[in-house]
Amino acid sequence: MEARTAPSPVADSPQPLAANLGWLLSQASYTLTTELTAALERLGISPRAYCVLATAMTGDHTQTELAHTVGLDKTTMVVTLDHLEKAGLARRTPSPADRRVRIVRTTEAGDEAVAKARGVIDDLYAEVLGVLATEQRTVLLDALLKLVTHDGPLSAVEPNPHAPRRKRGT
Amino acid sequence: MEARTAPSPVADSPQPLAANLGWLLSQASYTLTTELTAALERLGISPRAYCVLATAMTGDHTQTELAHTVGLDKTTMVVTLDHLEKAGLARRTPSPADRRVRIVRTTEAGDEAVAKARGVIDDLYAEVLGVLATEQRTVLLDALLKLVTHDGPLSAVEPNPHAPRRKRGT
DNA sequence: TATTGTTATACTCTATAACTATA
DNA sequence: TATAGTTATAGAGTATAACAATA
Numbered sequence: 001m002e003a004r005t006a007p008s009p010v011a012d013s014p015q016p017l018a019a020n021l022g023w024l025l026s027q028a029s030y031t032l033t034t035e036l037t038a039a040l041e042r043l044g045i046s047p048r049a050y051c052v053l054a055t056a057m058t059g060d061h062t063q064t065e066l067a068h069t070v071g072l073d074k075t076t077m078v079v080t081l082d083h084l085e086k087a088g089l090a091r092r093t094p095s096p097a098d099r100r101v102r103i104v105r106t107t108e109a110g111d112e113a114v115a116k117a118r119g120v121i122d123d124l125y126a127e128v129l130g131v132l133a134t135e136q137r138t139v140l141l142d143a144l145l146k147l148v149t150h151d152g153p154l155s156a157v158e159p160n161p162h163a164p165r166r167k168r169g170t
Numbered sequence: 171m172e173a174r175t176a177p178s179p180v181a182d183s184p185q186p187l188a189a190n191l192g193w194l195l196s197q198a199s200y201t202l203t204t205e206l207t208a209a210l211e212r213l214g215i216s217p218r219a220y221c222v223l224a225t226a227m228t229g230d231h232t233q234t235e236l237a238h239t240v241g242l243d244k245t246t247m248v249v250t251l252d253h254l255e256k257a258g259l260a261r262r263t264p265s266p267a268d269r270r271v272r273i274v275r276t277t278e279a280g281d282e283a284v285a286k287a288r289g290v291i292d293d294l295y296a297e298v299l300g301v302l303a304t305e306q307r308t309v310l311l312d313a314l315l316k317l318v319t320h321d322g323p324l325s326a327v328e329p330n331p332h333a334p335r336r337k338r339g340t
Numbered sequence: 341t342a343t344t345g346t347t348a349t350a351c352t353c354t355a356t357a358a359c360t361a362t363a
Numbered sequence: 364t365a366t367a368g369t370t371a372t373a374g375a376g377t378a379t380a381a382c383a384a385t386a
Contacts, residue, residue, distance in 0.1 A: 021295045022202055024314040029199035031324040032192055064344065073378060078346065092345095100344040100385045125191045128323040136313050143302055143310040144194040153298040154201040234367060243355055248369060262368095270362045270367045 032128065039120045043113060044087065048072075050117045052080055053089060056104045057114060062095070066104055089113055202298065209290045213283060214257065218242075220287045222250055223259060226274045227284060232265070236274055259283050 037047055045053070051070050055061070061069070067077040081104065084090040089110035095101040106114070129137050147154040207217055215223070221240050225231070231239070237247040251274065254260040259280035265271040276284070299307050317324040 021299065021311070022199075022206060022291070024311065024318055025195065025199040025202055027318045027326070028314055028324045029192075029195040031318070031326065032195055035324075036192060062344075074345070075347085075379085076377065079377095098344085098386070102345070121192070128317060129191065131316060131323050132313055136309055136316075139306055139309040140313040141191070141194065143306050144198055146301060146306075147298060148194055148197045148201070153301050154198045154205075156197065156201065232367075244368070245356085245370085246354065249354095268363075268367085270360095272368070 032124075036121065036124060039124055040117055043116055043120065045089070045113055045117060048080060049084055049087075049089070050114065052077070052104075053084065053106055053110050054114050054117075056090060057106050057111065060103050060105075062101045063092070063104060084110070202294075206291065206294060209294055210287055213286055213290065215259070215283055215287060216253075218250060219254055219257075219259070220284065222247070222274075223254065223276055223280050224284050224287075226260060227276050227281065230273050230275075232271045233262070233274060254280070 033047070040047055040050060048070075052066060052072075055066060055069055063077050063081065064074055066072075067074045070077075072080065081090060081092065085092065088107055090104055090106050092102040093105055095103050129140075132140065146152055149155060203217070210217055210220060218240075222236060222242075225236060225239055233247050233251065234244055236242075237244045240247075242250065251260060251262065255262065258277055260274055260276050262272040263275050265273050302310065316322055319325060
C-alpha cells in the first residue's frame with residue numbers, strides 16, 4: 001500500500017529520544033491513520049467518507065452544515081458527496097423549505113457501510129491499545145485528552161482566515 | 171497562520187469519545203506540528219529544513235544518504251537544499267573521493283539556527299508536557315513509545331514499493 | 341444583497357521519468 | 364552498466380474565485 005500522506009517532516013528524526021514528543025505523536029498518528037485507511041479501503045470507503053457519512057446519519061444536514069461540522073471546505077464536500085452518491089452510499093435530497101439547499105441522507109447501503117466501518121475501527125483501536133497494561137491505557141487516554149481538550153496546550157488552533165498565503169520559507 | 175496541512179480526515183469527529191484513539195492522536199499531532207512550524211518559522215526555518223540541517227551536522231553525508239536518513243525523496247532533498255543554500259544555512263561541497271557526489275555541510279549560520287531551533291522545540295515540548303502531572307507524563311511517553319517502537323502495533327509501515335497508484339476510492 | 345451549491349481553476353506538495361556527469 | 368544529482372513534469376489534494384439559482 002502506498003502511503004496516504006508523506007510522513008510528517010518532524011517524524012523522521014533518526015534517533016528518537018524518549019522525550020521527543022513530536023516524533024512519538026506524529027509516528028503514532030501517521031501509522032494509525034495509514035492502517036485505518038487500509039482497513040476501511042477494504043470496505044470501499046475512505047476515512048473522510050466515513051466521517052461524512054457517520055455525521056450525515058445523525059440528522060438532516062445540508063451540505064454546508066456537514067462541511068462545517070466535519071471541517072471540510074464546501075467545495076471539497078461537493079467532491080466527497082459526488083463519490084458517495086456514485087457509490088450509492090448517500091444521496092442529496094432537495095429541501096422542501098429552501099430550494100437552494102440539499103439535505104444529505106444516507107442510503108441503506110450507507111448505513112451498513114458505517115456499521116461495518118465502526119466495527120473495523122473499534123477492532124483496530126482495541127488491537128492497538130491491547131498492547132498496553134490496563135492502567136497505562138487509561139493514563140494514556142486521559143493524558144491525551146487533557147492535552148487536546150478545550151484550552152489544553154494542544155487544543156485546536158483556529159487558522160487566521162485572512163493570513164497572507166505563506167510563501168514557503170527555508 | 172494558515173494550516174500547514176489539512177486536518178486529518180479522521181480528526182474531525184464531531185464528538186470525540188474518550189476512547190477515540192485516532193482522533194486524540196491526530197489532533198495532538200496536528201496541533202503540535204502546527205505550533206512547532208509556527209515557532210520555527212520565526213527563525214526562518216521549516217521543520218523539514220531543521221531536520222535535514224540537524225542530520226547534516228552529525229557528519230559528512232551525501233545528499234542521497236541524507237535523503238534516506240531523513241526519509242525524503244532525493245528530488246525533494248534537492249529542493250530543500252536549494253532553500254537551505256539560498257538561506258546561507260548549508261552548502262554543497264564536492265567530494266574529493268567521488269566527483270558525482272556532494273557532501274552537505276552546515277554553515278556557521280546553520281549551526282546557530284539548529285541550536286536556536288533546538289531551544290524552541292525543547293521549550294515547546296516542556297510547555298505542553300508541563301500541563302501533565304509528572305507521573306502522567308512518564309506513563310504517556312512510555313505508552314507512546316511502546317506503541318510506536320519496533321514491533322509495536324504502530325511501528326512504521328514500510329510502503330509497498332511497487333503498489334499500483336491508488337485511484338481514490340469513495 | 342446574501343447564501344447554497346457548483347464549476348473552473350490555481351496553487352502546493354511530492355514523486356516519477358528522463359537527463360548529465362561521473363564511476 | 365550503474366549511481367548521484369538535477370530538471371522537467373505529472374499527479375493528487377485542496378482552496379479561491381466566479382457563477383446560477385434562490386432567498
